[in-house]
Amino acid sequence: MNSLITKILSLRCLEHLIVDEDFKIVELSTRVHHLSEIPDHLTIEQDVRLGFPELFGMEEIFEAIRQGEQNNFDLKGIVRYPEDSSPIYIDICITQNIEDACSSNRLMILVEDVTERMVLEQSFVQGANEANLLLRTLTASKQYIDQIVTSMADALLVTTLSGQIKRMNPAAQALLEYNEVELRGEPISTIIRGVDSWKSETGEKEVETDCQTKSGKIIPVAFSCSIVQTEVEHFQGYVYILRDMTERKQAELAKQEFLAMISHEVRTPITSITGMANLLLDTDLTDIQQDFVQIIDTSGNALLRIVNDFLDFSKIEAGKLELEEQPFNLQNCVYQAFDIVASKAKEKGLKLTFVDPPVSTIVLGDITRLCQVLVNLLSNAIKFTHTGSVEVSVTIPKSIDRNNEIQFAVKDTGIGIPRDTEGCQGHRLDRLFKAFTQVNASITRQYGGTGLGLAICKQLCDLMGGRIWVESEPNVGSIFYFTITASVIREGVGKETIDVTKDTAIDARIAEQHPLKILLVEDHLINQKMIQLMLQGMGYEANVASNGLEALLALRHQPYDVVLMDVQMPEMDGLTASEHICQEWTLDTRPRIIALTASAMWGERDRCFASGMDDYLTKPIRVQELVQVLKKCQPIITIEEGRRKKEEVYIWGLEPQIKTGDLFHGRGIKPPQGNG
Ligand code: ADP
Numbered sequence: 001m002n003s004l005i006t007k008i009l010s011l012r013c014l015e016h017l018i019v020d021e022d023f024k025i026v027e028l029s030t031r032v033h034h035l036s037e038i039p040d041h042l043t044i045e046q047d048v049r050l051g052f053p054e055l056f057g058m059e060e061i062f063e064a065i066r067q068g069e070q071n072n073f074d075l076k077g078i079v080r081y082p083e084d085s086s087p088i089y090i091d092i093c094i095t096q097n098i099e100d101a102c103s104s105n106r107l108m109i110l111v112e113d114v115t116e117r118m119v120l121e122q123s124f125v126q127g128a129n130e131a132n133l134l135l136r137t138l139t140a141s142k143q144y145i146d147q148i149v150t151s152m153a154d155a156l157l158v159t160t161l162s163g164q165i166k167r168m169n170p171a172a173q174a175l176l177e178y179n180e181v182e183l184r185g186e187p188i189s190t191i192i193r194g195v196d197s198w199k200s201e202t203g204e205k206e207v208e209t210d211c212q213t214k215s216g217k218i219i220p221v222a223f224s225c226s227i228v229q230t231e232v233e234h235f236q237g238y239v240y241i242l243r244d245m246t247e248r249k250q251a252e253l254a255k256q257e258f259l260a261m262i263s264h265e266v267r268t269p270i271t272s273i274t275g276m277a278n279l280l281l282d283t284d285l286t287d288i289q290q291d292f293v294q295i296i297d298t299s300g301n302a303l304l305r306i307v308n309d310f311l312d313f314s315k316i317e318a319g320k321l322e323l324e325e326q327p328f329n330l331q332n333c334v335y336q337a338f339d340i341v342a343s344k345a346k347e348k349g350l351k352l353t354f355v356d357p358p359v360s361t362i363v364l365g366d367i368t369r370l371c372q373v374l375v376n377l378l379s380n381a382i383k384f385t386h387t388g389s390v391e392v393s394v395t396i397p398k399s400i401d402r403n404n405e406i407q408f409a410v411k412d413t414g415i416g417i418p419r420d421t422e423g424c425q426g427h428r429l430d431r432l433f434k435a436f437t438q439v440n441a442s443i444t445r446q447y448g449g450t451g452l453g454l455a456i457c458k459q460l461c462d463l464m465g466g467r468i469w470v471e472s473e474p475n476v477g478s479i480f481y482f483t484i485t486a487s488v489i490r491e492g493v494g495k496e497t498i499d500v501t502k503d504t505a506i507d508a509r510i511a512e513q514h515p516l517k518i519l520l521v522e523d524h525l526i527n528q529k530m531i532q533l534m535l536q537g538m539g540y541e542a543n544v545a546s547n548g549l550e551a552l553l554a555l556r557h558q559p560y561d562v563v564l565m566d567v568q569m570p571e572m573d574g575l576t577a578s579e580h581i582c583q584e585w586t587l588d589t590r591p592r593i594i595a596l597t598a599s600a601m602w603g604e605r606d607r608c609f610a611s612g613m614d615d616y617l618t619k620p621i622r623v624q625e626l627v628q629v630l631k632k633c634q635p636i637i638t639i640e641e642g643r644r645k646k647e648e649v650y651i652w653g654l655e656p657q658i659k660t661g662d663l664f665h666g667r668g669i670k671p672p673q674g675n676g
Helices: 003-010 030-035 060-068 115-151 170-176 197-201 245-281 287-317 332-346 368-382 425-429 442-448 452-461 525-538 550-557 574-584 604-610 622-633 640-645 650-652 656-663
Strands: 015-018 025-028 073-079 090-094 105-113 154-158 165-168 208-213 218-228 235-245 326-329 350-353 362-365 387-396 404-412 468-473 476-490 518-523 543-547 562-566 592-597 615-618
Touching: 003 015, 030 368, 060 090, 060 105, 073 452, 154 170, 165 170, 170 235, 197 218, 208 543, 218 245, 235 615, 245 287, 287 452, 326 332, 332 350, 332 368, 332 387, 332 622, 368 387, 368 404, 368 476, 368 622, 425 468, 452 468, 452 476, 518 525, 518 550, 525 622, 525 640, 543 550, 550 574, 562 574, 574 592, 574 604, 592 604, 604 615, 615 622
Parallel strands: 350 387, 518 543, 518 562, 562 592, 592 615
Antiparallel strands: 015 025, 015 105, 073 090, 090 105, 154 165, 154 235, 208 218, 218 235, 326 362, 362 476, 387 404, 404 476, 468 476
16 A cells, blocks of 8 residues: 555555455554454454454455445444453544545455543543433422422412512412512512512511502512522512412401400400499498409409400510610600509508619600509519518619610518529529410419419510529519610619608699690590599599590580590490591690590500590509590690689689580480580
8 A cells, every 4th residue: 555545544454455356464553463362363364254253254244345335334343452451442444445445356444542532432422411300300300399399288489689589489470470580680679568678687587577469459468588598699589479468467456356355345345344343332331242342353354364364465475566766765764654553552561662763764665564563573472471571673784785685673571482492593584484384273363363474474575675684582572673675865863762652642633733724525424433433533523525526516615724535435436426526626725635446456555645635544543544645735725814704713623524414405405505
């Protein structure tokens, strides 16, 4: 073979052999031996099939190529030589002799070492198989995730890091009434209200808000958001899960309404029972009758406490209790709690003291709720103490900033609380703050109670950013500690211990020192009597109207300083009446309106203030509370008018009930005649 062809073949790493029609080798390249299992047979004149046994049985193919019926034929072979070496893969090509293709009977056999290519090919195949497997796994896992997302009952939206909507599941499409294409690329804030401020302020937790649907419907939702962080930017962003709260809200509303109804329906008759019992106690009764009435009074009050506790507990449980943030005097808050329990302490001969009251310390918080915790703890302390004292102390941190932990302690010298009998110290004491827990059955039998008081205290302390705990020694006494987190606006220093049990009686000269003309608007006869009685105890004589409409007419006839306004009344309720009063008179000329409501439900207080009322009392009205709100009211009438009205005082003192009865005779309301 000419040297050029030999060179080209060797450049392409092709070894060659030329054979005659008897398969005898007539020419061979020098390195072809490396590609044969029996290299010794590869010599001139030898049968090529001995060196390459793969060629046995190929005789017809050789002949066909020789006859020009086909150009070439490829076959593969493996060479294992020496035996323990790794195999060499070869490609064998039988073809016409390139040099003398037409005339010669000789054929050329090209042999190529394809081991590298084969290994490469095999690893490609293996790689492809692995990739295939991976793809199938990925596809299955995508299907798996897709099916989870699709079958989710909650709406799911995926956004980019900058908040553009990328994906949403069918639940989201159903909730929002949009399909995915319509919302793709839109900012999430167009759907979820307040989402931006939420993310920066509160971190990743569930929050309640509203979302707006395509048709403009506002739906209450609870949503959570979490960040998705992967190495690929395309797969980074946020996942929002929205839960439709409509049904839950409706159920909550129904529960609220039910509780409000129960609150009103149950509290009102109880109030009547205790009110009438109180009135009866002041009449001439035999000893045995006194005992009976006393039992009615005590039981009525106990029942009322239970109803109130249940209402409070369920209200806080539902997360519906919103705390007020108003500046108030810390010392006054404690005194307000004392006012409520002082008579009981005095009755039991217990000393009720305030150790080092923080004079004129003003903090920002919810005075009512703080007072409620104090009243609960003080009531317990008084209830479980037979002799000695109950004292309150307050610790305010030295350095004052926005979030101060203010600590209160209510200490008694009572029966104490036994430690856990199994030696698990403190366990039993902790349990007391769980709902419906009492120390033991015999204590419950002796002292009564629902076991809700301390649970409510704990919930309230939690809400006020604090905690509650107790230290107690049986037969020595207990100290209930609790903290709240509040901003201290102004500091004051406590110096002396005040004994508030020394003087708890209501001063009958309050009206003299603080004269006010009062209109009581109340439809319930017994409540009318009871409140009038309380007012009389302070020296006030109030006029009475039995609904909002009558109240308006009475106010149009002459000015009053204070209107004690029941909320639920026939004809016109207290809220509507207050709105009318605020529209008709200016702030200087209108009376202060104090809401009287039997409903302790959330929202009631807000509704009262929204209608223009100035203060709020929950039935049963306590004398101390009434005194407190009345003291906040100022006469609105001018001095001259006052002088004129003073002359009429005795008239107001005369049977006010009869006077208003005359005034609003039947349904046809007519203005009072002359001086009545
Ligand atoms: P209750 O309405 O039954 O009083 P609480 O939750 O207020 O419910 O109190 C739970 C129990 O804790 C009480 O029944 C009583 O056994 C115990 N307890 C609470 N305060 C005191 C106290 N100052 N001294 C002794 N025991 C107390």
